[in-house]
């Protein structure tokens with residue numbers, strides 16, 4: 001039996017595919033390569049180039065392959081873009097998700113691991129954030145992810161589809177083979193490293209008057225390999241007959257933008273100039289996860305939690321892939 005990884009040519013998906021293979025799992029990837037890279041898919045893994053929004057594509061895959069479970073990474077995930085083009089987000093993150101659920105049920109595939117996000121909490125009332133805190137997304141991206149979580153809740157109740165929703169905080173870092181190559185890039189660590197590498201002149205820091213230790217925003221960074229491991233535990237939980245779950249995934253430690261800059265300067269040996277700009281609307285001051293629930297329930301243990309090592313791994317990948325996956329990508 002195989003696991004279908006949708007969005008497996010993207011950043012977190014490609015690392016998860018690598019870890020699944022390492023764990024002896026059989027994997028098939030579906031990706032439309034809208035944001036992913038063919039080169040990111042581990043060698044020997046079947047990549048089906050197609051869109052999750054297409055029932056015909058999904059039906060064919062479930063017909064042709066013995067799929068036991070689906071890991072669903074495919075989404076649009078740029079917060080600002082989601083406010084400018086909300087319908088695009090509803091279509092890809094919700095409508096195409098419903099198509100997936102329908103096709104899974106038709107094919108009698110009833111195990112799903114879903115990439116959700118800390119954005120479902122909006123501006124938290126308290127940190128660290130636990131799963132039972134208020135859900136109040138402040139952007140369309142977060143709202144579409146929360147909506148799909150709700151759809152999955154209904155699909156379990158009415159149709160017996162069991163799922164694990166993983167609410168990631170900030171994924172970062174790389175493996176030897178796979179790293180972060182988004183276009184446009186909006187995540188702090190790769191942006192900082194692009195400045196270090198001379199690809200950008202300076203880093204824009206949005207706001208230095210937040211109620212945090214140095215005035216810049218605090219975020220919780222989690223190594224992409226630790227994230228990937230949680231997916232393997234989630235699949236095993238579902239395989240063992242476990243019920244639907246929702247888990248936060250972070251390190252439980254927060255770093256300010258200024259602290260990330262300092263660490264990146266030390267790791268790269270480059271000065272990394274930065275410029276303070278006004279705050280962006282909707283950026284919470286502090287986002288830190290409590291991951292106690294997944295630690296307790298599934299025995300998840302982040303192994304690569306050291307922020308220096310996270311940045312070092314990303315820098316090392318960046319140096320080996322100065323143009324990301326390169327001109328041959330797409």
Ligand SMILES: NC(=O)c1ccc[n+]([C@@H]2O[C@H](COP(=O)([O-])OP(=O)(O)OC[C@H]3O[C@@H](n4cnc5c(N)ncnc54)[C@H](O)[C@@H]3O)[C@@H](O)[C@H]2O)c1
Pocket residue numbers: 006007008009010011012013030031032033034035036037050051052053072073074075076077092096115116117118167168169170171172182
């Ligand atoms: N990167 C983070 O820090 C972070 C944080 C929280 C949540 N997430 C969520 O995790 C998931 C993966 O994030 P990522 O950073 O790896 O994103 P990514 O953009 O690198 O990967 C997503 C992949 O899905 C593919 N895709 C998108 N729509 C598709 C469709 N309709 N059919 C087939 N393939 C499609 C893209 O081509 C891409 O390869 C996303 O759902 C994102 O919302 C990411």
